[in-house]
Amino acid sequence: MELKSVAMEIPEESNIIIGQTHFIKTVEDLYEIMVSTSPQVKFGLAFCEASGACLIRVAGNEPNLEAIATKNAQNLGAGHSFVILLKQAYPINFLNAIKQCPEVCNIYCATANPVQVIVAETEQGRGILGVVDGFSPQGVEGEADVKARKELLRKFGYKL
Numbered sequence: 001m002e003l004k005s006v007a008m009e010i011p012e013e014s015n016i017i018i019g020q021t022h023f024i025k026t027v028e029d030l031y032e033i034m035v036s037t038s039p040q041v042k043f044g045l046a047f048c049e050a051s052g053a054c055l056i057r058v059a060g061n062e063p064n065l066e067a068i069a070t071k072n073a074q075n076l077g078a079g080h081s082f083v084i085l086l087k088q089a090y091p092i093n094f095l096n097a098i099k100q101c102p103e104v105c106n107i108y109c110a111t112a113n114p115v116q117v118i119v120a121e122t123e124q125g126r127g128i129l130g131v132v133d134g135f136s137p138q139g140v141e142g143e144a145d146v147k148a149r150k151e152l153l154r155k156f157g158y159k160l
Helices: 026-037 063-076 095-100 143-156
Strands: 002-007 015-021 042-048 056-060 081-087 104-111 115-121 126-133
Touching: 002 063, 015 095, 015 115, 015 126, 026 042, 026 056, 026 081, 026 095, 042 063, 056 063, 063 081, 095 104, 104 115, 104 126
Parallel strands: none
Antiparallel strands: 002 115, 015 081, 015 104, 042 056, 042 081, 115 126
């Protein structure tokens, strides 16, 4: 077995959601979740089949994000994984609906940070072991940091 680190491409002002699923209809179901949760979201998604033709299935409403999601999925090469790139919305708005999708097994990350996916490669194929999301902590927040965090949440509309 060989372990690899695969860097994800995340366009500026975008977020990425990476997960594991198990069925070909995932593409349609995730597409419906995205557009029904937030009509203004721009997104592209790619799903790596793990049986049959073993194709990367692609959908979305933004061709550039579809292309980059596809490139990320190709670089991952992990069966039954999916990659969603989105703009004009935040992952927090979609995660519960994605988790409730019957064929979704796991969410590895939902972030705008740089992401490295840790992949195991065997003679059979590849699988995702986990992700490195962003950077290591640089300290513990102080009073000014708490105030800045609370202001940011209010700016985004997540708190009163």
